[in-house]
Each structure stands twice: as structure tokens, then as C-alpha cells.
Amino acid sequence: MKIVVCIKQVPDTNEVKLDPKTGTLIRDGVPSIINHDDKNALEEAIKLKDKYQNVHITVLTMGPPQADVALREALAMGADRAILVSDRAFAGSDTWATARTIAAAVRKIGEYDLIFCGRQAIDGDTAQVGPQLAEYLNLPQVTYVKHLEINGEKVTVERALEDGYEVLETTLPCLLTTIKELNEPRYANVRGIFDAYKEKTVEMWTANDIKIAADQTGLNASPTNVKQTFTPSPKGQGTILCGCDKDTICELMCKLQEKHII
Amino acid sequence: MNFNLTKEQEMVKTLMRKFAETEVKPLAAEIDENERFPRETVEKMARYNMMGIPFPKQYGGAGGDNISYAIAVEELARVCGTTGVILSAHTSLGAHPIYQFGNEEQKNKYLKPLAEGKYLGAFGLTEPNAGTDAAGQQTLAVLENDHWVLNGSKVFITNGGESDIYIIIAMTDKKKGTRGISAFIVEKDAPGFSIGKIEHKMGIKGSSTSELIFENCIIPKENILGEVGQGFKIAMQTLDGGRIGIASQALGIAQGALDESVKYMKERKQFGKALSQFQGLQWMVADMATKVTAARWLVYNAAWRKDQKLSYANEAAMAKLYAAEVAMDVTTKAVQLHGGYGYTREYPIERMMRDAKITEIYEGTSQVQQMVIAANIFK
Ligand SMILES: Cc1cc2nc3c(=O)[nH]c(=O)nc-3n(C[C@H](O)[C@H](O)[C@H](O)COP(=O)(O)OP(=O)(O)OC[C@H]3O[C@@H](n4cnc5c(N)ncnc54)[C@H](O)[C@@H]3O)c2cc1C
Ligand SMILES: Cc1cc2nc3c(=O)[nH]c(=O)nc-3n(C[C@H](O)[C@H](O)[C@H](O)COP(=O)(O)OP(=O)(O)OC[C@H]3O[C@@H](n4cnc5c(N)ncnc54)[C@H](O)[C@@H]3O)c2cc1C
Numbered sequence: 084m085k086i087v088v089c090i091k092q093v094p095d096t097n098e099v100k101l102d103p104k105t106g107t108l109i110r111d112g113v114p115s116i117i118n119h120d121d122k123n124a125l126e127e128a129i130k131l132k133d134k135y136q137n138v139h140i141t142v143l144t145m146g147p148p149q150a151d152v153a154l155r156e157a158l159a160m161g162a163d164r165a166i167l168v169s170d171r172a173f174a175g176s177d178t179w180a181t182a183r184t185i186a187a188a189v190r191k192i193g194e195y196d197l198i199f200c201g202r203q204a205i206d207g208d209t210a211q212v213g214p215q216l217a218e219y220l221n222l223p224q225v226t227y228v229k230h231l232e233i234n235g236e237k238v239t240v241e242r243a244l245e246d247g248y249e250v251l252e253t254t255l256p257c258l259l260t261t262i263k264e265l266n267e268p269r270y271a272n273v274r275g276i277f278d279a280y281k282e283k284t285v286e287m288w289t290a291n292d293i294k295i296a297a298d299q300t301g302l303n304a305s306p307t308n309v310k311q312t313f314t315p316s317p318k319g320q321g322t323i324l325c326g327c328d329k330d331t332i333c334e335l336m337c338k339l340q341e342k343h344i345i
Numbered sequence: 346m347n348f349n350l351t352k353e354q355e356m357v358k359t360l361m362r363k364f365a366e367t368e369v370k371p372l373a374a375e376i377d378e379n380e381r382f383p384r385e386t387v388e389k390m391a392r393y394n395m396m397g398i399p400f401p402k403q404y405g406g407a408g409g410d411n412i413s414y415a416i417a418v419e420e421l422a423r424v425c426g427t428t429g430v431i432l433s434a435h436t437s438l439g440a441h442p443i444y445q446f447g448n449e450e451q452k453n454k455y456l457k458p459l460a461e462g463k464y465l466g467a468f469g470l471t472e473p474n475a476g477t478d479a480a481g482q483q484t485l486a487v488l489e490n491d492h493w494v495l496n497g498s499k500v501f502i503t504n505g506g507e508s509d510i511y512i513i514i515a516m517t518d519k520k521k522g523t524r525g526i527s528a529f530i531v532e533k534d535a536p537g538f539s540i541g542k543i544e545h546k547m548g549i550k551g552s553s554t555s556e557l558i559f560e561n562c563i564i565p566k567e568n569i570l571g572e573v574g575q576g577f578k579i580a581m582q583t584l585d586g587g588r589i590g591i592a593s594q595a596l597g598i599a600q601g602a603l604d605e606s607v608k609y610m611k612e613r614k615q616f617g618k619a620l621s622q623f624q625g626l627q628w629m630v631a632d633m634a635t636k637v638t639a640a641r642w643l644v645y646n647a648a649w650r651k652d653q654k655l656s657y658a659n660e661a662a663m664a665k666l667y668a669a670e671v672a673m674d675v676t677t678k679a680v681q682l683h684g685g686y687g688y689t690r691e692y693p694i695e696r697m698m699r700d701a702k703i704t705e706i707y708e709g710t711s712q713v714q715q716m717v718i719a720a721n722i723f724k
Contacts, residue, residue: 156356271360273417274394274407280353281408 084138084233084255086128087189088162088199089216090121092146092153093206101312117153120201122268124261127231128199129161129269139163141192145173145184154285159275160268165283166192170290175302178207182215184300187293189220197238198258202227213260223257229264348642350412357398357413361420364393365428373425376551377696382507383551386428391462396435400444404452405460411648415593419644422597423604426700427551429597433590434503434552435459438708439466442512442528442583446571455510455530464509468587469499469557470580477713479514480523480577484559486515491566493529495559498541503707505555506540509533513557514580517573526576530568537562548699585658587708588665589651592644595668595704599637602672602679602697606630609683609692626682633675640668659721666714669704676701 094113102109117125125142132138142157144150145168154165168188176184189195198220200213210226217224229248230241236254243262290300298304322338324331339345350358368389376383390396398414400406407413414436422429440459443451458464475481484497495515502511511531518525531538541556571579607630610621620626643664650657676698680687687694705711 152352152356155352159356270364270393271356272394273357273360273398273409273413274402276353276356276360277408277413279356280351 084131084135084196085194086131086138086140086197086199087192087195088121088125088128088140088142088157089185089201089212090125090142090144090153090157091118091201091204091207091212092116092144092150093118093204096205101314115149115153117156118201118204118206119263120203120261122201123263123265124199124201124259125157125160125162126266126268127228127261128197130266131233132161141166141195143168143185143188143192145169145176145181145188148287151285155276155279155283156271158279158283158285159271161272161275165285166288167285168288168293170300172290172295172297172301175305176300177305177307178209178211178215179306180300180304182212183219183304184290184293184295185212185216186219187295187299188288189216191288191293196255197233198222198256200258200260202260202262210260213258217258220258223253224259225251225253225257226260228259228261231259231265350416353409354413354416357409358416358420360393361395361417362423364389364395365420365424369421369428370424372551373427373693374690374696376425376427377548378550378690380545380550382553383428383431384507387431387462387465390432394462395432396462397440397460398436400440400456400460404444405457407460411589411651412645415589415644415648418590418593419597419600419641422594422700423601425551426594426598426697426703427549429594430503430549430552430591430703431465433587433594434468435466435508437587437590438468438583439504439508439510439512441586442468442570442579443530445582445586446528446575446579447530450567451530451570459510465504465507466510466512467502467504467508468512468583469502469505470514470584471499471501472497473500477710479580480526482514482516482526484513484515486517486527486529488517488566492563493566493569495529495531495537495562495564497559499557501544501554501707502557503552503554505553505557506543507553511538511557512570512583513559514576517576521574523577524574526580527573528570528576528579529564530570531562531564535562535564547702548696549703582658584708585661586651588661588714589644589647589657591704591708592640592647592661592664592668595665595672595701596637596640596644598697598701598704599633599640599668599672599675602676602694602701603630603633603637605692605694605697606633606679606682609686613684620682629678629682633678636671637675640664640671643667659718662709662714662717665704665708666711666718669701669711672701672704673698 092115095116100109128140140162141164142162143166203210225240227243228240229243232239238253240251241248394407397406398409399411402408418429418433443456459466486493486495513529513531517527537560539558541558544554613620647657647660647664679694680698683694686692
């Protein structure tokens with residue numbers, strides 16, 4: 084089974100600071116990590132490799148040359164091959180252009196049975212790239228995967244919903260986006276770290292290599308316009324009601340009604 | 346000259362920091378309180394190939410370097426001195442002598458499982474009457490037909506009772522003095538070998554420190570390490586490398602105490618201000634941070650020299666002497682900065698201070714390091 088895992092290198096913070104003037108991310112001084120959900124994606128792929136024979140894992144990222152370290156870490160966790168898709172032409176890509184670029188890279192990889200993406204990147208936060216990539220590649224997709232079984236060609240997935248989960252079946256090849264409930268990602272392995280730097284390589288692919296035209300990627304191929312970014316004002320404090328007498332319960336019922344919860 | 350860590354060393358540091366914070370730190374107070382050996386941590390370290398960092402892959406190691414190994418011990422000790430010494434004694438004292446002096450069969454039979462973390466290793470040199478004066482060995486090894494017979498005892502052995510493999514130093518020919526000492530590989534199940542008293546200690550309480558007893562203990566003839574009569578040299582060179590590990594442990598403990606202090610000083614308010622705003626305390630912390638940084642470069646320098654195959658005994662002695670002093674100094678000041686809370690078990694600081702003290706004692710006391718350094722100056 085050939086698996087492609089799309090990972091994104093993101094700044095290590097849940098509260099990325101924004102430059103209030105330009106509305107862009109302030110990345111200086113923030114260490115970079117592999118996006119959390121993508122680690123779950125990678126872990127699931129490695130678990131399949133632990134379980135079945137002949138599983139081969141390619142990790143793929145589109146990003147600046149510094150994203151090399153994210154790929155090396157993925158190799159140190161257990162991926163077999165790493166590809167960094169990097170080109171000035173990609174700068175300013177929104178999710179649409181990013182997904183199209185990644186799709187071009189996946190086509191160059193050629194053979195694959197399963198593509199994993201994380202649900203959502205902690206910086207961009209759109210959760211769009213996975214689904215868009217599936218559409219570009221014309222693949223069945225299941226998002227928010229919290230449990231996965233693969234039996235031959237048959238893929239059985241539990242898909243998390245806000246108030247429960249649904250069980251879906253699909254077949255290989257397909258694209259799945261993963262959430263943290265899926266598994267507990269392993270650490271990088273110390274021997275894996277030395278192998279990743281001494282024995283393995285990160286392949287560098289440019290726009291040319293993946294045959295994507297200049298007008299298909301980057302800022303000009305991105306329909307999204309960021310009008311403004313802002314930090315939403317914090318939610319008000321909750322109210323705590325104590326007691327089990329009639330008055331307290333009435334007060335509770337009133338408040339819930341006010342908020343149209345009941 | 347280049348003071349940057351390589352990319353792989355950087356990644357090892359990030360990994361070890363995260364591993365230590367999530368897997369090791371939550372156990373630190375409990376294993377200290379209960380004097381419990383953290384077997385589960387050893388198993389986790391084995392899974393992630395942390396138990397043989399500086400050994401080649403063909404012998405089960407990670408194929409890494411000594412700086413990465415030093416960083417690993419440092420990061421573990423930063424949150425738990427016990428876990429730091431378990432890795433250090435295992436790697437430097439249990440496994441390394443086999444790597445350096447063992448033959449091919451011994452490397453395959455013993456180094457491989459040690460480096461893979463399937464076995465835990467220990468090293469027995471110290472005896473009741475042979476401490477600093479390590480040449481005064483009274484344990485005897487006699488060759489009888491196809492096996493050695495060992496009689497005697499060792500004290501204060503780190504990982505004793507928990508280990509699968511013990512490197513044992515013993516006298517094979519009393520007449521020859523230090524040249525009559527040899528080194529042996531003893532398996533835990535060797536007939537006539539048993540574990541005696543387990544020490545109750547001031548610090549590193551989760552690490553086991555035990556007596557080893559040999560009563561007509563029989564080991565195969567081929568389990569001699571190196572040549573007959575080479576044992577004292579093997580022991581001394583093993584300790585040269587081990588000192589890098591203990592220096593890293595001391596460095597980690599000091600860094601941990603410094604980090605805890607900085608955090609506490611920002612939170613704790615007196616006279617309407619955070620402690621971190623009092624200049625008298627700021628200056629104390631500035632000195633602590635400077636010493637920790639100086640210790641770090643001494644430690645990494647010794648490890649770097651070992652990686653470069655340069656002489657490192659003198660540098661390792663300096664690193665251990667200084668890092669241990671810094672650990673004691675910084676942890677004592679850290680307790681001071683925490684006030685009464687620092688003296689209680691609510692905070693990790695008193696444990697760090699107790700853990701720091703041993704780094705001035707084992708693998709050669711501070712006085713022994715001074716002897717090594719002075720001998721090098723006045724040679
Ligand atoms: C107008 C506009 C301009 C932008 N300009 C820039 C810019 O100049 N520089 C910049 O860094 N960002 C830029 N961005 C943000 C960037 O395009 C998005 O971060 C990116 O498209 C991914 O979207 P996301 O972060 O929401 O990921 P999500 O859609 O939330 O990610 C879901 C999953 O998709 C996969 N994935 C996402 N991104 C990648 C990737 N790059 N490689 C591999 N897999 C991936 C991962 O598996 C991830 O978990 C811009 C966005 C917009 C709207
Ligand atoms: C927790 C712990 C773990 C240990 N682990 C191991 C282990 O794994 N393997 C092992 O073999 N040993 C181990 N040891 C033993 C340790 O290395 C010795 O305790 C140490 O070498 C000191 O020996 P000693 O205790 O006999 O002290 P002594 O030699 O009696 O020294 C007492 C004091 O006198 C000083 N002194 C002695 N001789 C001189 C001199 N000539 N000049 C100046 N000062 C001198 C010493 O520095 C010390 O301050 C361990 C000890 C402890 C406490």
C-alpha cells in the first residue's frame with residue numbers, strides 16, 4: 084500500500100499573533116512544528132506500516148526551504164520518503180492554489196492508494212486543503228476521521244460530528260482528513276533522527292518539476308482576498324449557579340430559555 | 346570555530362525536551378518519594394532508541410554522537426536527576442566499555458541488546474575498602490579450566506539489581522598491583538552472583554544503588570573484557586567517558602533549578618511586586634545563568650573532543666568538576682529564591698538540591714577531578 088501524507092509546517096502556538104496593521108502572521112521567534120492534526124495523519128500511516136507488510140509512506144509538504152526540518156522529523160518518526168515542493172512561484176497561494184499545487188505534486192508521485200491530510204492547520208485554520216485536494220484528484224474523501232479500519236480495498240471510517248459520529252465505508256484510493264482523537268502520535272526516534280539526516284534525502288521539487296504553470300499557482304491564482312484579520316473579543320465569563328433549591332433551578336431554566344437553548 | 350548544534354543535535358534536543366516534560370517530569374516526585382526505579386521510563390527510552398545514542402547502528406545503537414548523548418542526559422536530568430543517571434550509568438559505564446574494549450562476539454552478544462535497551466547495564470568498581478583508592482581491589486577472579494571464579498563484593502553500584510549486565514573489576518594477580526586487575530562481563534543470572542544491600546540515599550532516590558555479592562560466582566572464560574591485567578585501564582578510561590554523562594546530569598539539574606526559579610519569581614509577589622522585579626534577586630539569577638552556560642560549554646566541549654577522537658580525559662574532568670559545583674550552587678540558590686516553599690516537597694526544588702549533591706561524589710569525587718586536572722598541569 085502506498086500512502087501519501089500531506090503535512091504543513093506551522094508556528095508553534097495556538098494563539099498566533101497577528102500584526103494589527105498588516106493583518107499578517109508574526110512568525111519571528113516562534114519555533115516551527117509539524118501541524119498537530121498532520122502528526123495524527125502520519126501516526127495513522129505509520130500504524131498501518133507497523134501492521135501490514137509493504138506499506139510505503141511518502142510525506143509531502145509545500146512550503147519554504149525551512150520546511151525541510153518538518154520532513155526530517157516525519158522521516159525520524161517512520162516515513163520512508165520526503166518531498167518538499169518549494170518555489171517562489173507558490174508565494175501568496177490561498178487554499179485553492181495550495182491544493183492545486185499539492186495535487187500536481189501528488190500526480191507526479193503517481194502511484195498512491197491512500198492520502199492523509201490533517202483536518203486543519205493551526206495557523207491558516209481553514210480545513211479546506213484536504214477536501215480541495217480530493218476534488219482536484221477526483222478521489223472519494225472522508226473528513227474528521229476518528230477511527231479507521233482497512234480491509235483489502237474496503238475502508239471503514241468513523242467520522243466525528245459535533246454530537247456523535249457516523250460510520251462510513253469507501254474504497255481505496257481515497258483521501259482522509261484526520262483529527263486528534265484518531266491516535267496518539269509517537270515521538271521521533273533518536274536513531275531515526277540520525278538516519279533522517281545522514282542516510283535519507285528530502286527531494287526538492289519546483290513548479291517546473293510538478294509541471295504547474297505560473298498562472299495556476301501563487302498569489303495571482305488565488306481567488307481569496309483577505310479583507311481584514313482581527314482577534315475576536317473574548318467570550319464573557321460563564322455564570323455558576325449553586326444550590327438545588329427551587330429558586331436556583333428556576334433561574335437556570337430562565338437563563339437557558341433566554342439563550343434559546345431550551 | 347562553530348558553537349552551533351548541528352540540525353540532528355537540535356532535533357535530539359527538541360525531542361528529549363518534549364519526552365522529558367511529558368513522560369519523565371510527571372513521575373519525578375513520586376519515584377523520589379517512594380524510592381521506586383522507573384522501569385516504565387526505561388522501556389519507553391528503549392522504544393525510541395535512547396539507550397544507545399553514541400553507538401553505531403550495527404551494534405544496536407542510534408548511530409549518533411556524544412554531544413547528542415550529553416544533551417539527552419541533560420534534558421532528562423533537567424526534570425529528574427534519577428532518570429538522567431540511569432541513562433548515563435547504562436550508556437557510559439555499562440555499554441561503553443564493551444564498545445571500546447570488547448571483541449566482536451562480546452559486542453554482538455552484549456553491546457547490541459544493551460544499546461537497543463533490551464538489557465540494562467551497570468559497572469562495579471567501588472568496594473567497601475576501595476573508593477577513591479580504586480586500585481585497592483579485594484574482589485578476586487581466578488581462572489579455573491574454562492571459567493573464572495569471582496569472590497568478593499562491590500558497593501554503591503548504580504542500576505544494581507535492575508541491570509542484566511554488569512561490568513565487574515576484579516583482581517587477577519595481586520602481585521602486579523594495578524596491572525593485576527582485570528575487567529569482566531557478568532550476567533545477572535551468573536551462578537554465585539547476588540544483590541546485597543540496597544542503599545537509602547539523600548537524592549536520586551529512584552535510581553537503585555546496591556551491593557553486589559560474588560560467592561564462587563562462575564562466569565565463562567570468554568567473558569573477560571580486553572586482556573588479563575587491562576582492567577584498571579579499562580575502569581579509568583570508562584570513568585573518563587562517564588564523567589561526560591555525569592557532568593551532563595549536573596548541568597541538567599542546574600538548568601532545571603534555574604528554569605523553575607525564573608518561573609516562580611515571575612509568579613510570586615511580595616511588597617506588591619513580583620520577585621523577579623527585585624534587583625538583588627535579579628543579580629543572583631544572572632550569576633546562576635552565567636554559570637550554567639559556562640558549565641554547558643565545558644560539557645559540550647568534552648563531548649565534542651570525544652566525537653572528534655581527540656584526548657578528552659582532562660576536559661571531562663574539568664566539565665564534571667565545574668558542572669557539579671554549579672549544580673550544587675545553583676540548586677542551593679534556587680531553594681533560597683523559593684523561600685519556605687522551596688524547602689517543602691510542594692515544589693521540585695528541594696529534590697533538585699538533594700539530587701545535585703551526588704554529582705560531586707560519584708565517578709570520582711571533586712577532589713579526584715582536581716587530581717586529574719592537576720596531574721595534567723604538572724606532568
Ligand atoms: C490570499 C492568501 C494569501 C496567502 N499567502 C500566503 C503566503 O504568502 N505565505 C504563506 O505561508 N501562507 C499564505 N497563505 C496561507 C496559506 O495559503 C494557507 O495556510 C494554506 O493554503 C493552507 O491552508 P490552511 O492553513 O487553512 O490549511 P488547512 O486547509 O486547514 O490544512 C488542512 C490540511 O491540509 C494539508 N496542508 C495544508 N497546507 C499544506 C501544505 N502547504 N503542504 C502540505 N500539506 C498541506 C495538511 O495536511 C493540513 O493539515 C495565504 C492565504 C490566503 C488566503
Ligand atoms: C549514589 C552512588 C552511586 C554510585 N555508583 C557507582 C557505580 O555505579 N559504580 C561504582 O563503581 N561506584 C559507584 N559509586 C561509588 C563512588 O564512585 C564512590 O563513592 C566515590 O568514588 C568515593 O569513594 P568513597 O565513597 O569510598 O569515598 P572515600 O574514597 O572514602 O573519600 C572520602 C573523602 O575523601 C576524599 N579523598 C579521598 N582520597 C583523597 C586524596 N588522596 N586526596 C584528597 N581527597 C581525598 C574524597 O574526595 C572524599 O571527599 C556510587 C556512589 C554513590 C553514593
